[in-house]
Amino acid sequence: xxxxLAGVLQLLALIAALALAYVPLGDYMARVYSSDRHWRVEKxxxxxxxxxxxxxxxxxxxxxxxxxxxxxxxxxxxxLQRLQGHLPGSLGFAAIDPDQAFNxxxxxxxxxxxxxxxxxxxxxxxxxxxxxxxxNFVSAAVGIAVAVALVRGFSRSRTGELGNFWADLVRGTIxxxxxxxxxxxxxxxxxxxxxxxxxxxxxxxxxxxxxxWNGGAVASQEAIKEVGTNGGGYFNANSAHPFENPTPFxxxxxxxxxxxxxxxxxxxFGRMVGSxxxxxxxxxxxxxxxxxxxxxxxxxxxxHHGPAFQIAGGAMEGKENxxxxxxxxxxAVSTTLTSTGAVDSFHSSFTGLGGGITILGMQxxxxxxxxxGSGLYGMLIMAIIAVFIAGLMVxxxxxxxxxxxxxxxxxFAACYILITPALVLVFTAAAxxxxxxGHSMTNSGAHGFSEILYAYTSGANNNxxxxxxxxxxxxxxxxxxxxxxxxxxxxPMVFVLALAGSLAExxxxxxxxxxxRTEKPLFTGLLVGAILIITGLTYFPALALGPLAEGLAx
Numbered sequence: 001x002x003x004x005l006a007g008v009l010q011l012l013a014l015i016a017a018l019a020l021a022y023v024p025l026g027d028y029m030a031r032v033y034s035s036d037r038h039w040r041v042e043k044x045x046x047x048x049x050x051x052x053x054x055x056x057x058x059x060x061x062x063x064x065x066x067x068x069x070x071x072x073x074x075x076x077x078x079x080l081q082r083l084q085g086h087l088p089g090s091l092g093f094a095a096i097d098p099d100q101a102f103n104x105x106x107x108x109x110x111x112x113x114x115x116x117x118x119x120x121x122x123x124x125x126x127x128x129x130x131x132x133x134x135x136n137f138v139s140a141a142v143g144i145a146v147a148v149a150l151v152r153g154f155s156r157s158r159t160g161e162l163g164n165f166w167a168d169l170v171r172g173t174i175x176x177x178x179x180x181x182x183x184x185x186x187x188x189x190x191x192x193x194x195x196x197x198x199x200x201x202x203x204x205x206x207x208x209x210x211x212x213w214n215g216g217a218v219a220s221q222e223a224i225k226e227v228g229t230n231g232g233g234y235f236n237a238n239s240a241h242p243f244e245n246p247t248p249f250x251x252x253x254x255x256x257x258x259x260x261x262x263x264x265x266x267x268x269f270g271r272m273v274g275s276x277x278x279x280x281x282x283x284x285x286x287x288x289x290x291x292x293x294x295x296x297x298x299x300x301x302x303x304h305h306g307p308a309f310q311i312a313g314g315a316m317e318g319k320e321n322x323x324x325x326x327x328x329x330x331x332a333v334s335t336t337l338t339s340t341g342a343v344d345s346f347h348s349s350f351t352g353l354g355g356g357i358t359i360l361g362m363q364x365x366x367x368x369x370x371x372x373g374s375g376l377y378g379m380l381i382m383a384i385i386a387v388f389i390a391g392l393m394v395x396x397x398x399x400x401x402x403x404x405x406x407x408x409x410x411x412f413a414a415c416y417i418l419i420t421p422a423l424v425l426v427f428t429a430a431a432x433x434x435x436x437x438g439h440s441m442t443n444s445g446a447h448g449f450s451e452i453l454y455a456y457t458s459g460a461n462n463n464x465x466x467x468x469x470x471x472x473x474x475x476x477x478x479x480x481x482x483x484x485x486x487x488x489x490x491x492p493m494v495f496v497l498a499l500a501g502s503l504a505e506x507x508x509x510x511x512x513x514x515x516x517r518t519e520k521p522l523f524t525g526l527l528v529g530a531i532l533i534i535t536g537l538t539y540f541p542a543l544a545l546g547p548l549a550e551g552l553a554x
Contacts, residue, residue, distance in 0.1 A: 004302055006324060021264060051167075058161055069138075073135060074486075113464040142169060144168070147376040149496075150376075193244060194218045225340075226258040226340065231465065247322065248323060258334060259369060269380075293360075300350075336361035347466075363424070409503065413495070421539065450550065453543075459482075
């Protein structure tokens with residue numbers, strides 16, 4: 001079987017699996033966030049934290065819950081790392097340095113999971129399972145909660161109430177993320193992923209020295225890493241490591257895990273707003289971009305430029321033989337179009353244009369299908385922008401899902417789409433202009449610029465993957481990427497929740513003959529075009545200096 005055919009067949013199998021899970025999972029999540037009942041374990045949690053799950057919140061109160069909970073998470077995870085040397089199960093590892101501890105705490109609380117450390121050489125069992133794995137669950141639940149609050153803004157009228165953050169947080173964790181992760185972890189263990197709490201042990205000689213490995217609760221962390229679109233690996237090689245991703249089947253299964261909730265949330269959205277067709281329109285937009293990017297990535301990675309490429313069957317540098325070019329291409333596109341950031345290959349070793357595709361996927365805002373929750377609310381913001389553009393074309397007040405998109409709403413949406421590019425471009429420019437950050441680049445020229453651009457694109461968009469050529473464990477990069485992650489996560493949430501509150505206060509507007517039909521293929525095409533044009537106008541100069549220049553020169 002040719003490598004190209006193998007990649008296409010794996011893509012078809014993945015699409016089939018996602019299609020089978022779409023309706024049941026999407027409907028189940030809609031019931032979770034619409035139910036008035038509380039499970040007994042959830043009541044215990046509410047009592048423990050002193051929250052009343054039946055109290056409705058307006059958007060400022062909902063936002064205070066998001067920010068307060070996340071701030072406590074950053075502080076707790078920072079202290080856990082700084083005290084690691086005094087904790088049991090630390091495997092003899094010392095405390096993490098302050099700048100790296102800040103970076104890691106910000107990374108995992110923001111659902112970014114950027115790692116400037118070697119997991120198997122820095123983090124003991126307590127930090128891995130009691131700190132990082134916990135944040136994998138709750139940071140993903142926060143993202144879904146914010147998305148659900150925005151959906152309620154569309155579905156409710158003449159009220160500013162968006163639900164209860166604590167109820168949404170707990171339900172997302174207990175009823176969705178935890179059950180899916182348990183099942184996924186069992187499958188991964190069956191595939192060969194390790195799950196233990198063993199210490200460090202030698203496994204033989206390697207290049208004149210003793211090679212050592214430590215065990216860990218890898219399968220369980222790998223499961224929520226993908227299900228929650230987190231991405232942080234137990235080992236430095238991430239999902240290219242055989243302990244995390246042993247077989248071609250486990251590789252395809254992990255891609256399924258990182259896509260299943262973001263895609264299914266479009267069904268949840270359709271259910272909650274009372275129109276499944278609206279959910280299908282958003283799904284079609286996401287799927288069109290995702291499939292288009294996969295086609296482009298496979299074309300760039302299978303393009304043969306000389307005998308070495310022809311013998312290998314594609315660009316095999318930086319890719320695992322057991323996975324191959326096709327599956328690596330699907331994984332790379334899926335992980336950068338979501339906020340996962342897990343990798344089964346080194347993106348720095350992709351072709352020049354292939355590396356550019358991974359960067360562009362993040363720069364779109366990771367909305368096809370995006371992260372757990374963040375992909376949905378990011379796509380809905382872009383839908384509002386597209387409706388506004390259509391309204392300008394016909395000279396009519398734009399409407400979306402029965403809500404008028406006025407000056408206030410479009411300001412919130414505009415602020416949302418401007419924040420992340422500003423963070424990426426300003427920090428990238430500063431790193432290139434100052435003398436010290438440039439010392440961290442492994443490569444010079446266009447590829448070296450791509451390393452810097454990728455790092456800040458990944459951090460500000462809460463992706464977490466790296467170009468694998470940048471030494472990011474410096475005070476400059478730990479501090480600035482940490483700040484970019486925090487601002488890139490929570491400033492957009494401010495405008496999402498403010499927009500949700502503004503929409504919920506409106507009275508629904510009846511559809512007329514002049515209303516744009518946002519459930520039709522025409523709107524899907526308009527939305528795809530708006531996303532690509534806005535992103536292109538924003539990032540094209542930076543992309544031209546990096547991956548485009550490298551790709552055209554090769």
